[in-house]
Structure formats: C-alpha cells, structure tokens
Amino acid sequence: MKTRVRFAPSPTGHLHVGGARTALFNYLFAKKTGGTFVLRIEDTDELRSSEESIKSIFSSMKWLDLKWDEGTMPDLSEKGDFGPYMQSKRESLGIYKKYAEQLLKEGKAYYCYCSTEELDAMRKKAQLEKRSSKDEDRCRNLSAAQIEEFRGQGRKPVIRFRMPDDGQTVFEDLIHKHVKFENKLLYDFIMIKASGYPTYNFACVIDDHLMEMTHIIRGDDHISNTPLQLNVYKALGWQPPLHAHLSMILGQDGARLSKRHGATSIAEYQKRGFLPETMKNYLALLGWGTSDSQDIFKKGELEEKFNLSGCQKSPAAFDHVKLAWMNGEYIRQLSKEELFEAAGPYLKDFGLVLDKSNPRHLDIVAIEQEKYKLLGEVGSLVEFFFKDVSYDESVINKTLKAPDIEKILNGIKKTYSEISEFNDVVIEAKTREFAKTNGFKNGQVFHPVRVSVSGRTQGPTLFKMIEYLGKDEVIKRIDKTLSLIITQSTQK
RNA sequence: GGCCCCAUCGUCUAGCGGCCUAGGACGCCGCCCUCUCAAGGCGGAGAUCACGGGUUCGAAUCCCGUUGGGGCCGCCA
Numbered sequence: 088m089k090t091r092v093r094f095a096p097s098p099t100g101h102l103h104v105g106g107a108r109t110a111l112f113n114y115l116f117a118k119k120t121g122g123t124f125v126l127r128i129e130d131t132d133e134l135r136s137s138e139e140s141i142k143s144i145f146s147s148m149k150w151l152d153l154k155w156d157e158g159t160m161p162d163l164s165e166k167g168d169f170g171p172y173m174q175s176k177r178e179s180l181g182i183y184k185k186y187a188e189q190l191l192k193e194g195k196a197y198y199c200y201c202s203t204e205e206l207d208a209m210r211k212k213a214q215l216e217k218r219s220s221k222d223e224d225r226c227r228n229l230s231a232a233q234i235e236e237f238r239g240q241g242r243k244p245v246i247r248f249r250m251p252d253d254g255q256t257v258f259e260d261l262i263h264k265h266v267k268f269e270n271k272l273l274y275d276f277i278m279i280k281a282s283g284y285p286t287y288n289f290a291c292v293i294d295d296h297l298m299e300m301t302h303i304i305r306g307d308d309h310i311s312n313t314p315l316q317l318n319v320y321k322a323l324g325w326q327p328p329l330h331a332h333l334s335m336i337l338g339q340d341g342a343r344l345s346k347r348h349g350a351t352s353i354a355e356y357q358k359r360g361f362l363p364e365t366m367k368n369y370l371a372l373l374g375w376g377t378s379d380s381q382d383i384f385k386k387g388e389l390e391e392k393f394n395l396s397g398c399q400k401s402p403a404a405f406d407h408v409k410l411a412w413m414n415g416e417y418i419r420q421l422s423k424e425e426l427f428e429a430a431g432p433y434l435k436d437f438g439l440v441l442d443k444s445n446p447r448h449l450d451i452v453a454i455e456q457e458k459y460k461l462l463g464e465v466g467s468l469v470e471f472f473f474k475d476v477s478y479d480e481s482v483i484n485k486t487l488k489a490p491d492i493e494k495i496l497n498g499i500k501k502t503y504s505e506i507s508e509f510n511d512v513v514i515e516a517k518t519r520e521f522a523k524t525n526g527f528k529n530g531q532v533f534h535p536v537r538v539s540v541s542g543r544t545q546g547p548t549l550f551k552m553i554e555y556l557g558k559d560e561v562i563k564r565i566d567k568t569l570s571l572i573i574t575q576s577t578q579k
Numbered sequence: 580g581g582c583c584c585c586a587u588c589g590u591c592u593a594g595c596g597g598c599c600u601a602g603g604a605c606g607c608c609g610c611c612c613u614c615u616c617a618a619g620g621c622g623g624a625g626a627u628c629a630c631g632g633g634u635u636c637g638a639a640u641c642c643c644g645u646u647g648g649g650g651c652c653g654c655c656a
Contacts, residue, residue, distance in 0.1 A: 095656090096656090097656045129656065131655090132655055134655090135656095206653090206654090210653095213580085214580065215580095245654055263584070263585090266583075266584080268582075268583075272581075272583095277653085277654055279654085280654040281654055284654085286653090287655070288656090290656095306650090307583095308649090308650050308656095309650090309656090310583060310584060311651035311652070312651075334585080335584095335649065339589090343649075343650085369591095372591060373591075374591095375592095376592050376593070377592095377593085378593065378594085379593075379602095379603075380591090380592055380593050380602080380604065381603090382591085382592090382604050399591095400585060400586090401584095401585050401649095402586095402649065402650095403591065404590060404591075405590095405591095406591065406605070406606090408590080408605065409591065409604080409605040411605095412604090412605055415617095419618075455616090455617075456618090515614090519614095529614065530614070533614040533615080536614090537614075537615065543615090545615045545616035546615070546616070547615095548614075549614050550614080
C-alpha cells in the first residue's frame with residue numbers, strides 16, 4: 088500500500104523550528120517510501136488563525152524546498168482527491184458535524200451545557216483536592232428534564248466524546264514502542280465547540296481517516312492526545328493509522344525551545360544568512376541519525392537514507408554553534424557563482440550593489456569563502472574593497488608604528504607602481520623581493536601593507552586582495568596611510 | 580497534583596547481551612601548514628553509559644525501583 092503522510096500546521100504564526108522538523112520528517116518519509124505528502128491547514132482556531140500565517144508558513148516551506156504533493160497549495164488552491172484540505176472549509180461543508188451527530192445518535196457523544204466558568208471552578212477544586220483535574224463529566228447522564236431546563240436557560244452546548252469507563256488504550260508507536268493508558272483516566276474531551284467548530288482532537292481524526300493517512304508523524308507532545316483520538320477511531324469503527332512520535336526540540340538549557348533561546352522561526356534563520364540546505368540537514372539530525380553518525384548529507388541523500396528506526400526517543404537540544412559550523416560547511420561547497428547568488432541579498436544591507444557579470448565582483452565575494460559562517464557577514468568582510476577605509480587607533484598602534492614603516496611603505500609603493508602585470512603572482516614575487524633586498528622580514532612588510540590597503544590586521548590572502556583592489560587604488564591607500572603616519576609623528 | 584514520555588562525552592549522536600579499555604561530529608586544547616584570520620591535516624582532554632537493585636557465565640544494551648528532565652491534563656493545536 089502506498090504511504091500517505093501529512094503536515095498539518097495550525098496557522099497561528101510563523102513556521103518554527105519544531106514545526107519545520109515535523110514537516111521535514113513527514114516529507115522525507117514520503118520520499119523514502121515513495122508515498123504522498125499532504126498538507127492540511129488546521130485553522131479551527133477561529134480567533135488566532137490567519138491567512139498571513141499560512142503565507143508565512145508556505146514561504147518558509149518553499150525556502151526549505153519542502154514540496155507537497157497534495158493539499159492546500161501555495162496559491163491557496165486545492166490539489167488532490169480528498170479536499171478541501173483546509174479545516175475551516177471542511178467545517179462549512181458539515182463534515183465534522185456529520186460524524187458528531189452519528190456519535191450523538193449512537194450515544195457515544197453527548198451535549199454538555201456547562202459554562203466555561205463552571206468548568207474552571209471544577210478544575211480548580213480538583214487541583215485543591217490534589218485529584219486529577221479530570222472533569223466531573225456532569226452532563227454525562229443528563230435526564231430529559233435537566234436538558235430541557237438547561238435549554239431553557241439559553242445555554243449553548245458543546246458536544247463531548249464519551250470515553251470508555253474501563254479498559255485500556257494501547258498503541259504500538261513506531262518510535263516509542265508500546266504505550267499504554269488507562270481509559271478511566273481519560274476525559275470526555277470536547278469534539279465540537281459552542282461555535283460549532285470542531286476541536287483539534289476531533290477534526291484531526293476525521294480528516295486523517297477521510298484523507299486516508301497511513302502514518303501520523305508528529306511531535307511527542309501529542310502522545311497524551313493519542314489515546315483520546317484512538318478512542319474516536321474505535322467509536323467510528325475506523326482503522327487508525329500508525330503513529331510515530333518525534334522527540335521534542337529543546338534549548339541548550341534543556342528547557343523547551345522558546346524565544347529566549349534565540350530565533351525560533353525558520354524565517355529568522357533565513358534572514359540571518361543560513362542556507363536552506365544547512366537548515367534541512369541540521370534539522371534532520373535533531374532526533375534522527377544514521378548508524379555511522381553521518382553529519383553532512385549531499386543533495387537527495389536525506390531522502391534516500393531517512394528512516395523511522397533511526398529516530399531518537401529522547402529530546403534533542405538545539406545547538407546554534409553546530410548549526411553555524413554546518414552553514415560554513417555548506418557555504419564552502421558553493422561555487423563562486425552560487426555564493427554570489429546566495430550572498431547578494433545580504434550585501435544590499437551594506438549598501439553594496441554588485442554585478443554578477445563582473446568577474447572581479449565574483450572573486451571579491453568569494454575571497455573569504457572559507458571563513459563565512461553566515462551569509463549576513465559577507466558584507467562586513469568585503470565592504471572595504473568598495474569603500475574608503477578608516478584606520479582605527481588600535482590598528483595604527485599595532486602595525487603602523489613599527490620602525491622603518493615609512494621606508495617600507497614608500498618602497499612598496501614604488502615597487503607596485505612599477506609592476507605592469509598587476510596580478511597576485513607578480514605582486515607576491517615583487518613584495519618578497521623587496522623585503523629580501525632591503526633586509527626586512529616578510530612579516531615586517533606584509534603586515535603594514537595589509538593594514539594600509541584594508542584597514543585591518545586580519546583579512547583575505549594578501550596578494551589576491553591587492554590584485555582585486557587594483558594598482559591605482561592600492562597606491563592611493565598606501566599614500567593615505569603614509570600621510571596619516573606623517574601627520575601623527577609631526578603632532579608628537 | 581494525576582497520567583504519559585525520556586535518560587551514552589558540555590551538545591548532536593553510534594551502540595540494539597560478549598567486537599566497548601564506549602566510536603563519530605560540533606565545541607575546547609596542542610602541534611603542523613602559513614602573509615594575518617580562517618580553512619585543512621595531525622594529536623589530545625572530555626562519558627565509572629543518571630543512580631540503586633536484579634536477570635545472565637557476561638549488561639550501556641533486558642527487568643524493577645529511585646532520581647532528574649520533558650509533555651499533556653484548554654470551547655489551543
């Protein structure tokens with residue numbers, strides 16, 4: 088049988104790291120098994136759902152290159168034979184109501200007239216008495232007269248599911264193995280809200296069944312919901328899908344990942360200059376691994392190697408340091424053109440508008456490729472090629488106050504001005520020759536030249552940098568440095 | 580508070596009864612390379628496998644308990 092899995096986000100915000108990981112694992116599982124990856128929108132929270140969130144989630148999924156075969160598509164159209172795929176649309180079609188009424192008729196569900204306030208009071212009381220906060224199920228066995236009375240009071244009922252009083256609900260989780268719950272501890276959850284909208288635990292069962300899902304892959308914060316849902320399948324006489332509960336993603340301190348751990352939304356990582364390949368690879372390793380602990384995967388390799396048996400039961404901490412290292416790895420794998428393409432948008436923040444048909448621009452952006460960890464930092468490392476440099480105090484003190492500094496810079500200026508073929512090989516040879524014939528150590532010459540042309544003590548490989556800067560510019564910058572040194576020494 | 584889940588270097592993980600004096604990766608330290616910083620190469624420190632009981636000739640691996648962490652207990656999903 089062909090596998091069918093789904094990612095079912097609730098559009099109440101951006102796609103966050105945990106959601107993206109769930110989406111990724113479903114996607115990888117579908118790819119690996121040759122199945123279908125469905126996208127369903129769970130917008131049954133009338134207050135918090137927004138189309139803006141849907142757009143944002145889709146945009147992050149597109150960035151991660153997570154394409155789905157069926158469901159609500161990026162342009163909000165519907166694709167597939169099991170639609171609509173947006174729960175609000177399904178609600179207006181009366182899909183949930185239909186099954187709720189069936190359960191009502193069979194006595195497997197009932198109307199509850201309790202108000203939110205009454206429920207809160209009951210829960211509080213239970214907490215005080217240190218009992219489980221399982222509701223009193225006050226409306227479970229209402230007489231016709233009582234129902235009449237509540238109706239007369241104009242109360243708007245909700246529909247609750249009638250949980251079995253005894254027995255156990257067990258399931259074989261694909262990751263956690265045997266999981267068992269006592270039915271008497273389960274509560275009569277609300278299936279249909281007073282507004283007529285279904286709740287998550289109900290809508291999800293109806294849709295997963297109707298959409299013929301074979302596997303439910305989701306976060307293990309849903310383990311406690313599973314027995315509730317399993318009882319609905321049973322009451323409806325349906326065969327439930329297989330479940331696989333993924334471990335949670337935690338912050339470095341072991342607490343649930345939240346804003347205070349830094350960025351949690353995928354959009355934020357995109358903005359900071361992570362490559363989508365990095366995110367995908369890193370997320371895949373959070374709660375999953377291969378038998379040889381592989382850490383970098385080539386394109387298409389995850390799709391080929393992913394399996395549920397490699398999934399971890401224990402939670403994983405999100406490590407920004409390792410993420411940054413991995414991004415560096417991926418940046419290093421880029422061709423010059425790809426790097427330029429990827430870094431382009433981030434360069435604009437530095438006021439740099441470069442031209443990819445200009446080979447010099449391509450070379451400059453790639454000159455420190457092995458050093459980049461974030462696309463967002465490329466600009467700060469290469470902007471000196473295009474802007475006037477300034478020399479700060481510490482740099483001057485460190486390098487430009489060495490003995491013979493004027494002699495060195497003047498000599499280098501002359502040497503460079505005499506080079507006709509201004510490329511790194513020639514520049515390097517001439518620079519070394521200058522040092523040797525004048526009795527200077529290489530470093531004695533290299534360091535001040537670096538500072539003169541770049542304003543920094545550390546940077547790209549020196550002679551390439553000089554080549555890319557160009558003869559005129561280099562001489563101009565050496566002159567500027569020289570005048571700075573002279574001004575400083577006359578002041579004293 | 581009730582129920583459920585989880586537990587191998589700081590972190591991600593390999594391990595699925597003997598191959599483990601526990602392997603890899605990130606990070607950290609040292610050396611090499613070298614025009615700086617990186618990258619790369621080599622090496623090192625780092626886990627009595629949470630703890631305590633079993634089972635077994637033999638346990639990180641199986642069982643029980645304890646502790647710790649996490650999740651759920653919403654007319655949120």
